[in-house]
Amino acid sequence: MHDMQPATLPSVSDQLMHRTFPVMRATRLPEHDKLARFEQAVLPHLAAAYNLARWLTRDEHDAEDVVQDAYVRALTFFDSFHGGDSRAWLLTIVRHTCYTWLQRHRGHELATAFDDELHSGEREASNPETLLLQRANQQLLREALEALPVEYREVVVLRELEGLSYKEIAGVAGLPLGTVMSRLARARKRLQAWLVDRLQREV
């Protein structure tokens, strides 16, 4: 939750700069320039931002609100963005905004800790499971992914849908690299168990 705090620092220096050099403000150029640079760098990643927000909030209207909020925040922090991967930078802010939103509106979702011992008992892998998994349709996959606790859902979305590397996910989610791998492993195990269970019942 604290990972974005340092981003406020440059806005302080920004304020000081404007106090020291009022001329720059008078020309309005850097200000105008900022908005243009912001739109150029961040607007193209609207789809990624919406997809992440939609998966984390699990509601289309809430996702829209969160995305709008995240973009306004991103503009505030834009002075601290010094080039590099603007998609990962934006996703970090979207994720942060989502968590703030979830805390405010759905505190209980974050409170329910996921008990690995209980949910993912060792199961023997078998060939019929492979065949079953190949039959999973979009609807079922959506349900399975939505059923995951949010901290597991986000690593799957970032990895499988956004195609981020472990390192990038670690940056966006503020996690150590090892945790990214173990969370992904647990998430996949649980997805698999959930899908196999449902598909077996359908047969």
Added chain:
Amino acid sequence: MSCQETQALLDGYVDGELDLVRSVEVERHMQDCQACAQVYKNHQALRSAITGGDLYFSPPAHLHKRVRAAARNAHHAETRTRVWPWHGLSTAASLAAVALLVWSLVPMLTGPSAHDRLTRELIAGHVRSLMANHLTDVVSSDQHTVKPWFEGKLDFSPPVIDLTEQGFPLVGARLDYLDNRPVAALVYQRQHHVINLFLWPSPHDAEKGEQTVTQQGYHLLHWANAGLSYWAVSNLNVGELQAFVQRVQQATQNTPGTSTSFRQNPRGASQSGAAREYAREPWGWRSPAG
């Protein structure tokens, strides 16, 4: 490589995040092991179902306009407040700036404790060493190769102990960066488990008893001796990791400025007197004998 290890690395393998050596090891294991090959097939089936399942949510058409308008409004509001209260509120602005600065620093102070942060850094260092192609910078089971390798790379000379006969062969060493300083990482092996032994000088806790931390399935054993801070990190079970640590402690105890080799132990002396009987050799600061 055991089934357990293979399956622990399987996600890294599927995602193409393992280094070449580990990838080959995983592949080799799966050629011989039907059970692991099956787990891998299920992994693949799940992955292709998810990636091919059309699960990406596209934003509604109006969102682009809405977000853009919100950003512009916020931008204009920001620039307006900057222009207007410039003279009258300069004091308030500087107060606000100070408050903002304090507010942004507070989380750093109340954030995770230094100990937690270090623990996380250590686990990350250990995992990274297994993941990327960077387990060792110098590959050698010979302490007399490993030890001089550190010279000129660190501002201290780490004791390098060979524990091959105790079942913990030395694999090599590398440099790492922890706790805001370069540290030595000695790499040992126990069957297929890797043990990273991190050490660096820490004058603050010259002597310290053993502490055990378990996090994310990794065990960390920490102690300090003769002004050096030691951290052993591994997914080995605690009992065996403790046995490893005891061996290291025995070899380094009471012998500041020396390194001790169990190999030179004359015909298996009794455990209690053992430490004193090992042949000693100077390893200290830039010792010519090296």
